[in-house]
Structure formats: structure tokens, C-alpha cells
Amino acid sequence: MRAVRRFTVHARIPDQLAGLTALATNLRWTWHPPTRDLFASMDDALFRRVRDPLRMLTVIPARKLEELASDAGFLARTRDAVDDLERYLSEPRWYQRRAAEDAGTTDHDERFPSAVAYFSMEFGVHEALPNYSGGLGVLAGDHLKAASDLGVPVVGVGPLYRAGYFRQSLSLDGWQIEHYPVIDPSGLPLELLTEPSGEPVLVRVAMPGGRELQAQIWEARVGRVPLLLLDTDVEGNDEDLRGVTDRLYGGDADHRIRQEILAGIGGMRAVRRYCELTGHPQPEVFHTNEGHAGFLGLERAREILKGSDLSFDDVLSAVRAGTVFTTHTPVSAGIDRFPVDLVQHYFGDGRLLPEIDPRRVLALGAEDNPNMFNMAHMGLRLAQRANGVSALHGRVSRRMFGKLWPGFDTEEVPVRSVTNGVHGPTWVAREMSALLGGSDEEWGHDGDGGSGKAGVTDEELWALRRELRGNLVAEVRRRARDAWLQRGASALELGWTERIFNPDVLTVGFARRVPTYKRLTLMLRDPERLRALLLDEQRPIQFVVAGKSHPADEGGKALIQQIVRFVDDPEVRQRIVFLPDYGMSMARYLYRGCDVWLNNPTRPLEACGTSGMKAALNGGLNLSTMDGWWDEYYDGSNGWAIPTADGVTDPLQRDDLEADALYDLLGQQIAPLFYERDAGGVPKGWMSMVWHTLRTLGPRVQASRMVREYVDSYYVPAATTVAAASDEHYAGSRSLAAYRTKLDLYWGRVRVLDTELTYDGTDSLVVGKEVRVRAGIDLAGLDESDVDVQVVVGRVGDTDDLHDVETVPMWPSGRGGYEATLRLPHAGALGYTVRVLPKHPLLAGPAELGKVVLA
16 A cells, blocks of 8 residues: 655654754754764664654654653753854854955945855755755755855755655666655755745746646755755645656756746745745845756846836846856756747746746847757856856856857856865764864864874874775675665675675775766776776775766666676676765765775866865875866876876777776876885875875865855855945946947947057067057947957967967047057067957956957
């Protein structure tokens, strides 16, 4: 029999223990060991099994709770923990101190936003809240945690999936099988947002055919950060609409656009209602983590337009000023695109956004293919500030989206970069924090190579690394046995799983999603060479491999099957294993226990990739192609770079070449260094690299560093521009709209009529010599204050294309003339040009409007 409905019954908590509920429902416990220790002290064996304080309160016997309610020592520890949480939630932190310091200066003109709304389709905070699939969601979870630690007033927004992401198992022949366990939100660390009447808050978005999609709002507390999750499984929705939030990244294009309409438009309405009910400050800045929630910009425009005399163009500047768009996609094929007809179907009748002409919606998502609507293009057009997630990815994104800014060099395309980071307290082993002196709430350990606790030796750190490797080995054995039982093996034939792996063998980890470009099976290009590395009698290597393929990705599933068939071989299974159902709980063992973290994507298809950062914080060394974050952080001593066969167009040949390089590094450099020991059995050369990694990467890979960059370079400038655009009934935004209308009228006739370069004397030109550039400009009705005129000088090649350029402003000299004096910056063949750019105080940069006139 199957239940027709499921629900969760909560334990009755004695009044004396009421504080436990607050501790269990605030997800700060996921990165706060003292809180976890408190719950473990209630019943250590039970807590080790459930690893979730809220579930602990559900399953612990009532008799035990009554005993604890009369235990003076436990009550005192509970009060201390509650007091500590309240201090954490209320005390000024980095953001408040930073804002106060800025306000105390005499010349400050920055505005620190009262709140920032952060939209993402998934949030990986902890496995106790299974609302994520992989790196994007875990990054979003780490962003919220770091924002909480820093005191940044962020509100998270996204859907709540009733089936979360799938659980993975393997068939007997190694094929991925998906399972979708249904969750009950009332059994998770969530609270339903209700109206003063006690009824659930519902946000509504119009659907075609006169229908309406309703969603209730669940709130998770991530430290100081509220996370609002929208759930459409409510009475009042038609059956197909109840399923909008059934699965993460599931369904067809129609299902997906409904999810994204809900995330953007419904998410905005959820934030507004939440702030009205709770008194939380309304956000001024809106950060979209990928383009999925991009429709939120249209909802913000609708809010301003409703009941006003403003036009869409009038409010567009204010909407753009407050929007930050982060792209995680290094290839065009990874962008969400919908048929134009489908977008027209949802927006065409005007009910969804009644104040906005559907033609304006379609124009925002326009791309080269007139039949497709591009969510990334809309995200960029609705955001004044955009970024990739590593320096390399920023460069890739500027090339990928350069067509939106014709006439500008790639480096001038207004897409910058903020390299992702990871939340140290979540991912660093507490044993590592204890050894290194982990006093820093933002890091998990001080990250400076041990100065937090003087006198930590190679021997001590090596012993800890062996302990963590041993913990991983025990977990590998347990999970390998469970996986084989799921595949149909008998417990009687699985004794061998108790003997696989060895805590003294060099351990390499590879775990991630399994799209083709991440090359799960690169290590199998030459099976015999891999076999030799695994079974080397003097310097063996063991591999832990894990990963999920998207349910619709048959190619990814085939890669998993290929590696499973290799590891099933009795000859090698003692040294290599594929662990199904990769998730956060498994990941912690891998990041902490592996000596080497392997990452071998096809360059430059990895936007960032953060798993290697988590390994580095635990003393693991990275072995990676020069892609994502490793391209900028590798320094020659913190790991190894796999040479890439750039320029080789045959993908099979490229894989062969890079696999050969991988085998050589493992066999000729990595394994010898690991097994080269001193008289005390410590690999001194290896430990030197570990210490160097902790010292140099420790501060750089932190999510706290990432969030600080967003605050300083994106959130504060955005809030400052929003204020300038919206004050005095959007006077600034209306001014910019009028300016853009003026440009549309005159820009096409602006011309650089002539240019001239002169210099004093008859000497030859040398580096550093001053020269004068004059230009005649026809502004065609524009004022001098409407434009910037620049001379651009740089090296030239055979095609006269400029590179290594320097830009110098030119000043009006009367009668349409402009002049500039510049020093020649380089030797060799140089060239120059003159260009005219738009100029307005509310533009974030000269390329923003995509307009330029060149000589």
C-alpha cells in the first residue's frame, strides 16, 4: 500500500529545551561545530546516524528529552549555545563596520545597500535541505553562509523542489539509475511564511488561458540570511501547475520556462511580501546567479510603472542599475534559450506583466536566431553589472557575448569577473582547524600555515593527513559495499569490500557532475597505463571517483558505465572505486581525505570549478588542466598543471595527448614525491607543498573573499547608482532615458572627420616622447557634454588591428576640434585611432550602451 499523503509529526519538546528548536532550525549548525556537539551529546550514536539536529529532535525518545530537561549541565550548555547564536545574529560584523567607517568619512559618496536579494535556481546549504544538484547550488549555499558571517544583508530566493535532485544508484551492468525521493517540507529546517491571519502567504503569477500559478513560501534561516523557497504544490493549483516545482532541472521547455517565470517574477513578489510582513529592509540590489531568474528585472519594472506616469524606457535605467548578473556558462550551448513562440505564449496576453508591452520583453532576449529567446542576453540587457566566475571565464564570456557590444574590443566588453570561493568553516575538517588554530569564523582555520598555533610540525600535519585519509578509506569501504548490495550482490560475496584501499597509499579524488567536457574517463584513455599506476608495487595510487549525470544525458551515463566496468575488474578494484550518489555528505570525506584532487576538463570549458579549493583548504594538492580558478591560482608549487594540447582540433588526439601528460605527472612526479620519506617516515618535499598551499591558497579561495569583492565592486556601486537613478521620482533614470532617445536620434550621423598626429622637433619617435593628436568631430546635433572623445594608441600588426592599447581623453579645442597629448607607450610598430563614446553620469562604463564611432 502507498500513502495518499505524507506529513511530519514533530516531537513535543519540553519547555526547558525550547532553545534546541531555534538551534536546530537555523542552519548555522551546518558550519558551527559547538552546536553540532551539543546535539551529539544528547545521544552520540543517534546523531552520527541522522546528522541533522531537527531530525534528531523527531527521532530521539521522549523519555530521553525529559531526562535532558532536568540535566542542569545540559541546560546550561543549551543556554550558552542559544546566547551565542543570538549574538551571532545581532552583533555588528564586517559589513556593518565597513559601512560605519565609510559613513564616517567626509567625502564618501557610496551607498551601502540595506539589503541584497540573491536569486538562484538551487541552494546547496546541507544535505539536510536537499535543494541542489551540484556546483551552482553549492556555490549559492556558500555565498549565503559567507554573507551571513560577514553580516552582508542578503536574502536568498529560489524554488523548493518536492523531489529535490535525484538519488543515484547503479544497475548490475553499471548504468545510472535515478530515484526521486519525495520530501515533506514540514520535516525540513523550514518555516512556512504566513499572513497575520495564519493563512499561508501565496504569491501569484498569471498563466495563459486565464489561469494562475500560486506558490507558498518556505523560509530557511542560514545564519543571519533568510532563504525564501517557493513551492507550487498547493491546493488551488491545477495538477500540472502543482508540478512546476516538482524536480530540479526536470521537464521540457514549457516546464522550464514556468519554473523560471516563478523564480524571477514570483521570487520578486515573494521578497516584497516577506519584507512587508517581517519588517526586513526591502532590497535595493538584485543579484541573479545565472540567467534562470532573469525575469525578475521585468517584474521590478512593472512595480515602478504601476500607477506612475513613467515609460518603460524611463524605469529601465533604474532597473539595470540595481541588477547584478553572474554567468557561469563558458559555452553558448549551456545558455537557457526558449522558442520565441513559447515566450509569446506566456507574455503575449499582457496578464503576466500588464504594464509592459510583450514586444519589449521579446526584444530583451533577442539573439542572432530570430526564433529563439536568450535568457543570458536578457540578463545582460537588464543588468548594469555582469561578471564571470574566474579570470579566465571572464575573458571567455567577453568573447562569447561580444556581439552585444559591436565596435568594442573584447577586453572592453563590460563583463568582469569575481572568482568563486568556498565557505571554509563548512568544508574544512574540524581536526584541521584544531591543529592549525582555527579562530577565524570566516575561514575554518587561520590558513597561514600554522601561525595560528605556533610550532605545528610536518610530523603533526602528516599524521593528521593520514588520519583523514583513513576516514576516507573507511567511508569508501562502507559505500562500496552498500553500492554492490543495491546492484543486487549478496552480502556473503562482499567480504572483499572490507579490504579495498589502504590509508597509506597515495589517494587521488575525482568527483563532479558528468557532462562530457569534464572528461570523467580521460584517465581511461590508456587502461594499461592506469592499471600499472594502480598496481605499482613500490608506489601504488588509489582513485576515488564519483559523479552524477543529468537524467537526460545519455552520453554522460555512458561515461559512468565505462568507468564502472573498469573498476568492477577484480584485479584493480582494490585500488579504484566509483561511488554512486555523490553529494555533500560524501564530498566532505573526499575533500578532506584525498591527497590529490584531479580536475581535467577541456580548456576553457570549466567556468570555475570549486571542488579543488575545498581540497586545498584541507591540505590536498591540485592536479588540473589550466582552466577555471586554477588558471589564475596555480603558482608552480601548490600542485601540478596538466599541459593542454591547445590548437589540436581533433578532440580524440587532444584527449590522447593530455592523458599521456596526466599519466606522466602521476607516475614520474607525484607518486615519487609522495613516497620519498625521511627517517621518520614523513615526505618532506610533499609537506612543503602542502604548507605552501595552505599559506597561499587559504586566503584566496574563501567565499568570504568572494563576497567582499561583490560588496565592494558590485553591490555598493549598484546601490549608489540606484539611488542616483531613482531619487526625486526617478529623475536620474528619466534623464538617462531622454539621453538615450537623443542618442538614437543623432548618433548615426556622428563622424570623426579627420585626425592628425604631430610632435616637436625633427628627432625620430622614441618611447616616452610626447606627441599631439588632433581630430575633427561632427557631433551632428549632440553637445560636447554628451560624448567622450578618446585617442587610442597601441601596437599594430599586419592587419593594423590595435592591441596593448592605452586610451587618452581628448579635449575640445573649438569649432568641432579635439586635442590630446600622449606619451608613446611602446617601441616598434604603433598605430592610433580616435573614437567617440556616449557620456552620462549614470552609465557604469563607456561600453554600456554598445555605441561607438571610430575614425
